[in-house]
Amino acid sequence: MTRLKDQFNEDRRDALQEVVNIAMGQAGDSLAKLFGTFVELSIPKFHLCDVTELNQVLSKNDAYVEKMTILRQPFSGQLRGEGIALFNNSGVNELASLMGYEGEVTFGNEREMLLDVCSILVGACLNGVASQLEISLSYTAPTIITKDTTIEEFFKPESIQWRYAMIMEICLTLEQYDFTSNMLLFLSEDSFPPLMDKLDHMLDEL
Amino acid sequence: MDEELSRLVKMAVSQINAGMVILDANHNIVLWNRFMQIHSGVSEGEIKGKNLFEQFPELKGTGxxxxxxxxxLLKNHAFTSWEYRPHLFQFANPHSVIGDDKWMQQDCTFSPMIDETGAVTHVCLSVFDSTNTAVYQKKLLRASGSLMKQRNKLAEINTKLEEAQNQLLQSEKMAAVGQLAAGVAHEINNPVGYVNSNVSALEGYINELLQILSAYETCEPALDQNNELIEALTQAKKSVDLDYLREDLGDLLKESKEGLDRVKKIVQDLKDFSHVDESEWQHADLHKGLDSTLNVVNNEIKYKAEVIKNYGKIPEIKCLSSQINQVFMNLLVNAAHAIETRGTITISTGAKDHGVWIEVEDTGSGISQEKLPRIFEPFFTTKPVGSGTGLGLSLSYNIIQKHKGTISVESEPNKGTKFHIWLPIDIESDDNSDANVA
Structure with a gap:
């Protein structure tokens, strides 16, 4: 753990923050075009943490106390991990029309729409990062993990396979629609060496 | 070599066991592989260059x-899953012989096709047949659903068993109390019997003695020559207060007989109440049951409440009278407990709808609306810990149910509670065997 923290020194952290900020800018643009409305993306926060510290790190965010719908989208390639999207179950009807679903929101299309938003968010954020770092990623279909669960109930240390991970926290808000989604991108431990290499490569080129 | 590779890739696209469709930015179809042709019945030539949403209008407005x-826009991957959208294209289920879904269940992926400048020029739509998975998944869901149902049913049965067991315990306890009461009654009956006959004999003897004494007294004037003797007699009479003794003897004997009658009555009530030897369904007069129960619980009630009886005219009903008496006892004791200082308990009876109704009403503390629906539940009690088992009313409820009757309650806090029981005159004979068990 300390070894990982040492590796993730200030230069590399700055470089990654820069890459992510650019990626978020692009993602914000694309999402605004897609939804046809102003999209606010928070500046991503990084946490490098042990699985046992997970709830401690995450509980600093008030939004995580509520019961939420939790979805995940795995990604693989040189960077491996999962995007976890959290929806607080409000603004779903508005979102449906925004996403081009007509008529009444049924069980099936509400679920599909949340899955759409999950893969859009994960894709929008990661694709920007991947293209800057010249990495190719592949995505697996997203799934709904649970409805009506709090983050704390969901992230039980014993139910998580890895010990350490890098977590990137992003919040997306569609102000006009009272819609908020929090996203957590988990990068697995074995994604660290390639990520550090890529960051070093970028730093060398500066 | 490149040419060979390109031929192979083309072949692979054609032969792959999944649908592949390439769309341009205007949703026009650029490629429609063999899988799509076979399942849709539309050849690539027919559909190439045509708009996807015009060819499949049902896809409009579905996001x-x-x-x-x-x-x-995002160089993203997009997906549909059979779980939420069973199919994108309405293709017949290829498992046409054995299978319960009419249509092929599909998982679809939309992938970006990116050119050398990094722009997305086309979208590749792949369609996978997930019918098998879907069928198994649905079977599993059904199976787990029915397992869950059975589990819940078992849990319910378990709870019922527990309740039944507790009630059994309680009713055995009551039976034991009944037996004890009957035993005591029997034991008291013997001495009371001979004391009673002795007292009667004693009364006769004393009357006879008094007659003789009177006879002697009439002889007293004959003794007037002997002043000393008269003096001694007068002295003796005075010292025992003979007049008072005469008067009081009668009273004492009368009271003793009354006392004995009361003991006999109590013994009889105890016997009636316990009915240990009567575990069979018999016609019984409920007023008799009420009265004997009142006598048995008199101690609990007499300092708390005045009992008002509004007995109507009721026929005898077929019942297990010892169990019905238990119900009366529960209601009466509860009524007495509900009264804090002093109140009244009103017992009313009457006939209605081929049956008999009994009401026990008290002027006690009442039961709150929240607690009212729960009072017939086992272990539910409003009494302090240790004083009530919470089984009395649930047992009563079951006894009344066994008699195919009804028991209901009305209550208002601080005003009082009224229990209403209705029992049929004769419960259907074919149910008696079942009812006899407990």
């Missing part, structure tokens, strides 16, 4: 355009 747009 698909946004999905495709997101792929173009």
């Amino acid at each position: 698909l355009k946004k999905k495709i747009q997101s792929v173009f």
Whole structure:
């Protein structure tokens, strides 16, 4: 753990923050075009943490106390991990029309729409990062993990396979629609060496 | 070699066991592989260059355009899953012989096709046949659903068993109390019997003695020559207060007989109440049951409440009278407990709808609306810990149910509670065997 923290020194952290900020800018643009409305993306926060510290790190965010719908989208390639999207179950009807679903929101299309938003968010954020770092990623279909669960109930240390991970926290808000989604991108431990290499490569080129 | 590779790739696209469709930015179909041709029955030649949404109008308004747009804009992957959208294209289920779904269940992926400048020029739609998975998944869901149902049923049965067991315990306890009471009654009956006959004999003897004494007294004037003797007699009479003794003897004997009658009555009530030897369904007069129960619980009630009886005219009913008496006892004791200082308990009876009704009403503390629906539950009690088992009313409820009757309650806090029981005159004979068990 300390070894990982040492590796993730200030230069590399700055470089990654820069890459992510650019990626978020692009993602914000694309999402605004897609939804046809102003999209606010928070500046991503990084946490490098042990699985046992997970709830401690995450509980600093008030939004995580509520019961939420939790979805995940795995990604693989040189960077491996999962995007976890959290929806607080409000603004779903508005979102449906925004996403081009007509008529009444049924069980099936509400679920599909949340899955759409999950893969859009994960894709929008990661694709920007991947293209800057010249990495190719592949995505697996997203799934709904649970409805009506709090983050704390969901992230039980014993139910998580890895010990350490890098977590990137992003919040997306569609102000006009009272819609908020929090996203957590988990990068697995074995994604660290390639990520550090890529960051070093970028730093060398500066 | 490149040519060979390109031929192979083409062949692979054609032969792959999944649908592949390539769309341009206007949703026009650029490629429609063999899988799509076979399942849709539309050849690539017929469909090439045509708009997807015009060819398949049912896809409009289902969020698909946004999905495709997101792929173009974000270089994203978009998906549909059979779980939420069983199919994108309505293809017949290839498992046509054995299978319960009419249509092929599909998982679809929309992937970006990126050119050398990094722009998305086309979207590749792949369609996978997930019918098998879907069928198994649905079977599993059904199976787990029915397992869950059975589990819940078992849990319910378990609870019922527990309740039954507790009630059994309680009713055995009551039976034991009844037996004890009957035993005591029997034991008291013997001495009371001979004391009673002795007292009667004693009364006769004393009367006879008094007669003789009177006879002697009439002889007293004959003794007037002997002043000393008269003096001694007068002295003796005075010292025992003979007049008072005469008067009091009668009273004492009368009271003793009354006392004995009361003991006999109590013994009889105890016997009536316990009915240990009567575990069979018999016609019984409920007024008799009420009265004997009142006598048995008199101690609990007499300092708390005045009992008012509004007995109507009721026929005898077929019942297990010892169990019905238990119900009366529960209601009466509860009524007495509900009264804090002093109140009244009103017992009313009457005949209605081929049956008999009994009401026990008290002027006690009442039961709150929240607690009222729960009072017939086992272990539910409003009494302090240790004073009530919470089984009395649930047992009563079951006894009344066994008699195919009804028991209901009305209550208002601080005003009082009224229990209403209705029992049929004769419960259907074919149910008696079942009812006899407990």
